Amino acid sequence: MLKNTIKLSDDTKDLLDQIQLKFGLKTYDTTVNTCSLFIIRNEINLKEDYIGDYRKGLVDLEKRLTVSFKEHEDKMKLDNASVRKWMGGIEKDYLKPLIQKLSILDKISDLGINNILQEKQNIPKIESPLNSHLEKPFSSSSEDQENTEKLKNELQDKDQKFRDLYNKYETQKQALFKIFNNSKVESGGMLSKEKIVINLTYDEWEELKRTQ
Numbered sequence: 001m002l003k004n005t006i007k008l009s010d011d012t013k014d015l016l017d018q019i020q021l022k023f024g025l026k027t028y029d030t031t032v033n034t035c036s037l038f039i040i041r042n043e044i045n046l047k048e049d050y051i052g053d054y055r056k057g058l059v060d061l062e063k064r065l066t067v068s069f070k071e072h073e074d075k076m077k078l079d080n081a082s083v084r085k086w087m088g089g090i091e092k093d094y095l096k097p098l099i100q101k102l103s104i105l106d107k108i109s110d111l112g113i114n115n116i117l118q119e120k121q122n123i124p125k126i127e128s129p130l131n132s133h134l135e136k137p138f139s140s141s142s143e144d145q146e147n148t149e150k151l152k153n154e155l156q157d158k159d160q161k162f163r164d165l166y167n168k169y170e171t172q173k174q175a176l177f178k179i180f181n182n183s184k185v186e187s188g189g190m191l192s193k194e195k196i197v198i199n200l201t202y203d204e205w206e207e208l209k210r211t212q
Contacts, residue, residue, distance in 0.1 A: 183199070
Protein backbone atom coordinates (compact mmCIF):
# COMPACT_ATOMS: atom_id res chain seq x y z
CA MET A 1 0.00 0.00 0.00
CA LEU A 2 1.43 3.36 -1.04
CA LYS A 3 1.62 5.92 1.76
CA ASN A 4 3.62 8.77 0.22
CA THR A 5 3.43 10.80 -2.93
CA ILE A 6 6.64 12.00 -4.57
CA LYS A 7 6.62 14.91 -6.97
CA LEU A 8 9.01 14.55 -9.88
CA SER A 9 10.28 17.03 -12.41
CA ASP A 10 9.93 16.18 -16.08
CA ASP A 11 13.67 15.49 -16.37
CA THR A 12 13.64 13.12 -13.39
CA LYS A 13 10.56 11.34 -14.73
CA ASP A 14 12.30 10.90 -18.10
CA LEU A 15 15.33 9.38 -16.35
CA LEU A 16 13.14 6.97 -14.38
CA ASP A 17 11.32 6.03 -17.57
CA GLN A 18 14.67 5.22 -19.24
CA ILE A 19 15.75 3.06 -16.29
CA GLN A 20 12.39 1.26 -16.27
CA LEU A 21 12.64 0.53 -19.97
CA LYS A 22 16.28 -0.58 -19.88
CA PHE A 23 15.96 -2.93 -16.90
CA GLY A 24 12.33 -4.02 -17.30
CA LEU A 25 11.07 -2.48 -14.06
CA LYS A 26 7.30 -2.25 -13.80
CA THR A 27 6.63 0.76 -11.54
CA TYR A 28 8.32 3.92 -10.34
CA ASP A 29 8.30 2.50 -6.82
CA THR A 30 10.21 -0.58 -7.96
CA THR A 31 12.61 1.59 -9.95
CA VAL A 32 13.43 3.93 -7.06
CA ASN A 33 13.73 0.98 -4.64
CA THR A 34 16.09 -0.92 -6.96
CA CYS A 35 18.31 2.11 -7.56
CA SER A 36 18.50 2.87 -3.84
CA LEU A 37 19.45 -0.69 -2.91
CA PHE A 38 22.08 -0.76 -5.67
CA ILE A 39 23.72 2.41 -4.36
CA ILE A 40 23.69 1.25 -0.72
CA ARG A 41 24.85 -2.33 -1.29
CA ASN A 42 27.69 -1.32 -3.61
CA GLU A 43 28.72 1.61 -1.40
CA ILE A 44 28.63 4.04 -4.29
CA ASN A 45 29.65 7.58 -3.40
CA LEU A 46 27.20 9.84 -5.21
CA LYS A 47 29.66 12.73 -4.92
CA GLU A 48 32.32 10.93 -6.98
CA ASP A 49 32.58 11.33 -10.75
CA TYR A 50 32.44 7.82 -12.20
CA ILE A 51 32.19 9.07 -15.77
CA GLY A 52 35.23 11.35 -16.04
CA ASP A 53 38.82 10.68 -14.95
CA TYR A 54 37.87 7.85 -12.58
CA ARG A 55 36.24 5.80 -15.29
CA LYS A 56 39.03 6.61 -17.75
CA GLY A 57 41.56 5.40 -15.18
CA LEU A 58 39.71 2.11 -14.80
CA VAL A 59 39.53 1.66 -18.56
CA ASP A 60 43.25 2.41 -18.92
CA LEU A 61 44.05 -0.01 -16.10
CA GLU A 62 42.01 -2.73 -17.77
CA LYS A 63 43.83 -2.12 -21.06
CA ARG A 64 47.25 -2.26 -19.36
CA LEU A 65 46.37 -5.48 -17.56
CA THR A 66 45.06 -7.01 -20.77
CA VAL A 67 48.25 -6.10 -22.65
CA SER A 68 50.40 -7.36 -19.77
CA PHE A 69 48.63 -10.71 -19.62
CA LYS A 70 48.84 -10.99 -23.40
CA GLU A 71 52.60 -10.34 -23.31
CA HIS A 72 53.12 -12.97 -20.62
CA GLU A 73 50.94 -15.43 -22.49
CA ASP A 74 52.95 -14.87 -25.68
CA LYS A 75 56.21 -15.25 -23.72
CA MET A 76 54.98 -18.51 -22.21
CA LYS A 77 54.10 -19.80 -25.66
CA LEU A 78 57.46 -18.65 -27.05
CA ASP A 79 59.40 -20.27 -24.20
CA ASN A 80 57.41 -23.45 -24.63
CA ALA A 81 58.09 -23.44 -28.37
CA SER A 82 61.81 -22.81 -27.75
CA VAL A 83 62.05 -25.75 -25.37
CA ARG A 84 60.17 -27.98 -27.80
CA LYS A 85 62.48 -26.86 -30.63
CA TRP A 86 65.57 -27.50 -28.48
CA MET A 87 64.34 -30.96 -27.52
CA GLY A 88 63.40 -31.67 -31.11
CA GLY A 89 66.94 -30.77 -32.18
CA ILE A 90 68.45 -33.12 -29.60
CA GLU A 91 66.09 -35.88 -30.66
CA LYS A 92 66.85 -35.35 -34.37
CA ASP A 93 70.65 -34.91 -34.12
CA TYR A 94 71.47 -37.39 -31.37
CA LEU A 95 68.71 -39.65 -30.13
CA LYS A 96 67.23 -40.82 -33.43
CA PRO A 97 70.64 -41.75 -34.93
CA LEU A 98 71.49 -43.42 -31.63
CA ILE A 99 68.25 -45.40 -31.60
CA GLN A 100 68.87 -46.43 -35.20
CA LYS A 101 72.33 -47.73 -34.29
CA LEU A 102 70.92 -49.57 -31.29
CA SER A 103 68.32 -51.13 -33.55
CA ILE A 104 71.09 -52.38 -35.84
CA LEU A 105 72.90 -53.86 -32.83
CA ASP A 106 69.69 -55.61 -31.81
CA LYS A 107 69.35 -57.07 -35.31
CA ILE A 108 72.95 -58.26 -35.22
CA SER A 109 72.27 -59.95 -31.90
CA ASP A 110 69.00 -61.48 -33.15
CA LEU A 111 70.60 -62.85 -36.31
CA GLY A 112 73.44 -64.38 -34.32
CA ILE A 113 76.16 -62.89 -36.52
CA ASN A 114 78.65 -63.15 -33.68
CA ASN A 115 77.90 -66.87 -33.41
CA ILE A 116 78.44 -67.26 -37.15
CA LEU A 117 81.83 -65.58 -36.81
CA GLN A 118 82.77 -67.85 -33.93
CA GLU A 119 81.64 -70.97 -35.80
CA LYS A 120 83.65 -69.88 -38.81
CA GLN A 121 86.73 -69.49 -36.65
CA ASN A 122 86.21 -72.94 -35.13
CA ILE A 123 86.03 -74.74 -38.52
CA PRO A 124 89.28 -76.72 -38.94
CA LYS A 125 91.30 -75.80 -42.01
CA ILE A 126 92.15 -78.57 -44.48
CA GLU A 127 95.77 -78.27 -45.43
CA SER A 128 96.67 -79.01 -49.02
CA PRO A 129 99.38 -81.71 -49.44
CA LEU A 130 101.03 -79.47 -52.04
CA ASN A 131 101.72 -76.88 -49.32
CA SER A 132 103.26 -79.29 -46.85
CA HIS A 133 106.73 -77.88 -47.49
CA LEU A 134 105.62 -74.36 -46.49
CA GLU A 135 105.87 -73.06 -42.96
CA LYS A 136 102.48 -73.16 -41.28
CA PRO A 137 101.24 -69.75 -40.12
CA PHE A 138 100.73 -69.13 -36.47
CA SER A 139 97.11 -69.82 -35.46
CA SER A 140 95.44 -66.89 -33.71
CA SER A 141 91.86 -68.21 -33.53
CA SER A 142 91.92 -68.09 -29.73
CA GLU A 143 93.06 -64.46 -29.73
CA ASP A 144 90.46 -63.48 -32.34
CA GLN A 145 87.74 -65.15 -30.33
CA GLU A 146 88.85 -63.30 -27.21
CA ASN A 147 88.82 -59.95 -29.06
CA THR A 148 85.38 -60.70 -30.47
CA GLU A 149 84.01 -61.49 -27.03
CA LYS A 150 85.55 -58.30 -25.64
CA LEU A 151 84.03 -56.23 -28.44
CA LYS A 152 80.66 -57.86 -27.87
CA ASN A 153 80.77 -57.00 -24.16
CA GLU A 154 81.71 -53.40 -24.93
CA LEU A 155 78.80 -53.09 -27.36
CA GLN A 156 76.38 -54.47 -24.80
CA ASP A 157 77.69 -52.06 -22.17
CA LYS A 158 77.32 -49.06 -24.50
CA ASP A 159 73.91 -50.32 -25.56
CA GLN A 160 72.73 -50.27 -21.94
CA LYS A 161 74.22 -46.82 -21.29
CA PHE A 162 72.50 -45.42 -24.37
CA ARG A 163 69.18 -46.91 -23.30
CA ASP A 164 69.54 -45.46 -19.79
CA LEU A 165 70.35 -42.04 -21.25
CA TYR A 166 67.33 -42.13 -23.55
CA ASN A 167 64.99 -43.23 -20.75
CA LYS A 168 66.23 -40.38 -18.55
CA TYR A 169 65.71 -37.92 -21.42
CA GLU A 170 62.12 -39.09 -21.92
CA THR A 171 61.38 -38.86 -18.19
CA GLN A 172 62.78 -35.34 -17.88
CA LYS A 173 60.97 -34.22 -21.03
CA GLN A 174 57.63 -35.38 -19.63
CA ALA A 175 58.39 -33.65 -16.32
CA LEU A 176 59.18 -30.39 -18.10
CA PHE A 177 55.98 -30.52 -20.15
CA LYS A 178 53.99 -31.20 -16.97
CA ILE A 179 55.43 -28.05 -15.40
CA PHE A 180 54.56 -25.97 -18.49
CA ASN A 181 51.03 -27.36 -18.68
CA ASN A 182 50.36 -26.61 -14.98
CA SER A 183 51.84 -23.10 -14.79
CA LYS A 184 50.23 -19.68 -15.13
CA VAL A 185 51.05 -15.99 -14.76
CA GLU A 186 49.75 -14.45 -11.54
CA SER A 187 49.74 -10.74 -10.66
CA GLY A 188 49.92 -9.60 -7.05
CA GLY A 189 48.52 -6.11 -7.70
CA MET A 190 49.47 -2.74 -9.11
CA LEU A 191 52.83 -2.51 -7.28
CA SER A 192 53.76 -6.18 -7.39
CA LYS A 193 55.61 -7.96 -10.14
CA GLU A 194 53.98 -10.77 -12.04
CA LYS A 195 55.15 -14.24 -11.12
CA ILE A 196 54.84 -17.71 -12.55
CA VAL A 197 52.79 -20.07 -10.39
CA ILE A 198 53.05 -23.84 -10.83
CA ASN A 199 49.86 -25.60 -9.82
CA LEU A 200 51.09 -28.98 -8.57
CA THR A 201 50.45 -30.94 -5.41
CA TYR A 202 53.30 -31.66 -3.00
CA ASP A 203 53.37 -35.33 -4.04
CA GLU A 204 53.50 -34.38 -7.74
CA TRP A 205 56.36 -31.96 -7.10
CA GLU A 206 58.34 -34.54 -5.12
CA GLU A 207 57.78 -37.04 -7.92
CA LEU A 208 59.17 -34.56 -10.47
CA LYS A 209 62.24 -33.96 -8.28
CA ARG A 210 62.93 -37.69 -8.17
CA THR A 211 63.20 -37.75 -11.98
CA GLN A 212 66.29 -35.53 -11.90
